[in-house]
Amino acid sequence: MAKQRILMLAPEVAPFKKVGGLADVVSALSKSLVALGHDVRILMPRYTEMQAFEGAQALERPLIVRLGGHEAYGRIWQHCLPGTEVPCYFIEHNQYFGAASVYVGPSGNEDDNGQRFTFLSRAAIDFCEQMDWIPDVVHAHDWPCALTSVYMNTTEARRPMGRAASVFTIHNLEHHGWFHRSLLQFSGLPESVFRSDGLESMGELNMLKGGLYHATKITTVSPTYAREIQTPDGGCGLNALLRFRSPDLIGVLNGVDLDEWNPQTDPYIGTHFSAQDLSGKAAVKARLQQAYGLEVNPQRPLFTVVSRLVNQKGLDLLAACCERLMSEMQIQIAVLGTGEPNLEYRFNELSARYPGRLGAYIGFNNELAHLTIAGADCFLMPSRFEPCGLGQMYAMRYGAVPVVRATGGLIDTVAPFVEGAGVGTGFVFQQASADALYYTIGWACATYYDRPEEFKQLQQNGMAGDYSWNASAKKYESIYNWAITSRQAAFV
Template structure:
């Protein structure tokens, strides 16, 4: 009803947009309704629709009985939404929208593959001409180590000394050993399988036994993973701390205190945590997937801003972590790597310009 109302109200408020941009399955009916009921009406003529997929796992699947009674879709248009034995909101939006975007260029390519597409690969392959990826951005005013009020000490890329105080204070708060030379690995994440936590389960003991790192994680999710990290905290007292829930001030403190930031995701459409980590001088260790691949490049050649691994393997993840720990021991080189990351631009200004280019291209080309 919201999607239909958003279109129906436009003449009543005398607002005639050039572009109507809908996001995810919750508003997928907007381009569908527009195509079926409004595109040929005089007031709406010339308007274009864009649909963004943030995570293709969530598609808005429902039984076919909803089509006419609830959604009001006429019988000739039902095939737009049909996919398999149900109706699929995202499928319908992909069919109807003038352009389809995802939240990173790599993810736009990945979802053409059955491994990532959750059953929608065929329709996306057929409509790949209208598909592109634009990275999300972060609020660089909220996430700014120079002014962040949540931090114990502020710092900048030019003067990063405050980061050491943030680390010491967080170690004290979380009952971690006061060891400034031990690299602190942070995670702020949903505790679900897609975030690669099964890799951590497989490699955690080796990671702790083969390095001198400390580890802190903040998040909540599946019982299996919460229980695992509670057990690791008990097993490695003074080196591991697991914090559960959504605690904004603590998340900021973890970004600021961490030397490394781990994201071994199975899939990551865009990812914001690695961008925030870079801004706070926490060097990311990530799997090369989705937005992680587009924002983090391996520093092995002396030019990257983090450490990456390609295969979804606990051995490969552990190898990347060990390379990062070895890099941390080179204090002069580490300062250069930190600064390189802190100077990356992941502001919304860059992303907004990409969307403006997309909108202008759509209006110019007329389809």
């Protein structure tokens, strides 16, 4: 396949700035595409607090961003993804990105996100033209970058960037980017795009909706999620639009960074192990138990969570059944995450009530996240919906057997356990309820105690899976070619 020029546009990219899985996806996919021979360049904001940013260099020429009736100026910094030659560019603009947060700007007011991310979407166009590098494809990620394809179809239609194809990836359809219609004047987009088959939604401007209408092709992060979002239950009000765009919509499973998530080399876990020799996992489990103040007991099954503490992740279901679990099963639970205050409070309370058996760390710590996954016997993801999920794939890499609900990418990646057959990689349940989660944890617990050889087979099955980006990157390669061909046909 011919070499493609790809601009990867995202609000967060690991390791520079990470809020969720989107950051990991952009980084790992970019590296995999470069390995396939493509010219990939990443563009993202520069926030005040960045990781691995040492050595970045500022370009001498400022970036001029053409907005509605005025120009804004930013500074461009250049670096590479650590350990690679994948070029990354960072837009510095203190008014829009002069804060540590990704999704709340310097004013602390989320309403400012309309201007912040309009600026980012427009900046992608002007960046390419100023660098005299016109991509074949602009790959934009989630609602903060959705207006880029709208610009490409309107103000840029007769300019060089208007001939590029656009691919838009939905990481989580729940987040739309709603703003007052006055944002249209700030953006410089024509009034004609503010209509029901464009940016307008219930009288307001919906960035995500506009991106879905205008993108050449649309992807999301698992085949099952691609089907779910076309239904009333999963479509977050956009199911009719997504059914309309279904010929251009495809679900592609995310992969994981096998260099970072590798039980044989992981620097954060202390003792290494493999599917062929699991003996080192016991020492990691003991270290994990110590980290959470749990009883160091190799015989107790240890269930862990590394997640945003939100209802989408089904963690209210776990909180609701924890007391029954503690009173009726001989298990341990460790929870790492931050999110909704009521869930943070609840897990702290449970940790205080059941010392030595249930531990909680409210916050995020990358080293502890690795340890919490690597030392677990089982990994809990009872999500109400899950576009793809990376945690379950990380867990299987480390011999932590997933307990998941049958939704989205979870059912696409975790094969249901079949007792007595040596088949499966995890324990899967259907209903989003505390009872269903409770009984499935009980099933996992009984398998751990009563059928240890079957439990070990589950671990080894999971560790043998291929979770690399190789196959997914090749699918994106084909999608880009599909988008380029489609875009070129529009200019014939």
